């Protein structure tokens with residue numbers, strides 16, 4: 001059912017209610033908007049009316065779902081730009097659907113718009129807290145719906161370009177890993193160990209995600225280090241060593257423009273500081289060194305010890321623990337963190353953290369899995 005710009009049909013009136021006179025003659029200033037929209041509403045008539053309203057102002061491709069389960073299936077199989085949903089669904093609430101969308105890394109930045117008959121501040125708070133980007137209560141004028149849809153799609157386009165930039169950075173990090181002749185999946189293991197340590201310390205989700213990303217990005221600054229220094233067979237000269245140390249600062253510079261990576265910057269810059277202040281680049285000591293950087297450093301050293309490199313054999317867990325304890329005694333590492341890490345190793349906690357997160361924290365688990373999928377996809381390309 002098509003509707004002309006200024007004519008409101010009777011069925012449409014049932015969706016939008018009475019139309020304020022001042023708005024009924026507003027010309028459609030913007031047209032030609034495009035996007036893939038998923039309409040989730042148990043009532044077919046509501047979906048049809050929304051399509052009619054939106055078709056008048058843009059070239060949208062519509063996907064429709066009458067239940068939460070059907071919506072999640074569509075989201076799984078298609079690249080959607082905007083979700084418009086009702087609060088009441090037969091199998092799950094609109095708020096639950098929003099939570100599922102926002103809890104999945106692949107769709108976490110997908111804009112969601114709730115349009116509902118329910119006029120309740122409590123429901124609105126619930127919807128927004130579940131992650132909805134907009135909450136509109138009927139009656140609504142078609143121009144309001146069209147304007148909100150266009151605005152959300154503009155935001156989505158901006159987010160997409162940022163997301164692509166982040167994906168490129170992760171690809172670069174994978175390329176650096178390969179060039180550094182590390183063993184396969186070094187970054188993946190650092191990310192997992194880092195999160196395991198973070199869970200043991202009871203860190204908030206945002207910091208666990210930073211640790212996960214830090215596992216991949218901490219050495220990205222090595223992209224600017226010449227092969228002769230990175231793979232030099234002889235001991236580095238003072239000048240070469242100074243260049244090598246720069247990878248911390250360069251890495252921070254590379255990632256700085258991306259707002260989403262801000263929590264990761266302290267990890268990248270400070271993962272070579274030492275507890276006694278003898279590290280680089282800033283010579284920070286003790287708790288001046290950001291906690292996340294101390295954690296990532298520990299798992300980085302541990303993984304380097306237990307895996308084979310071109311210049312060394314793989315150490316056993318016991319040998320690696322002895323090295324960590326010796327470095328803590330020497331004053332290089334945070335002694336409390338080293339003790340905690342070793343106690344986790346002894347309880348086999350690093351390996352079991354994934355299942356722990358699965359049970360206790362499904363939202364985080366889903367996000368980590370999505371990040372992992374994204375990174376494995378990239379690894380296949382590099």
Ligand SMILES: [Fe+2]
Nearest residue numbers: 218219271272
């Ligand atoms: Fe490094």
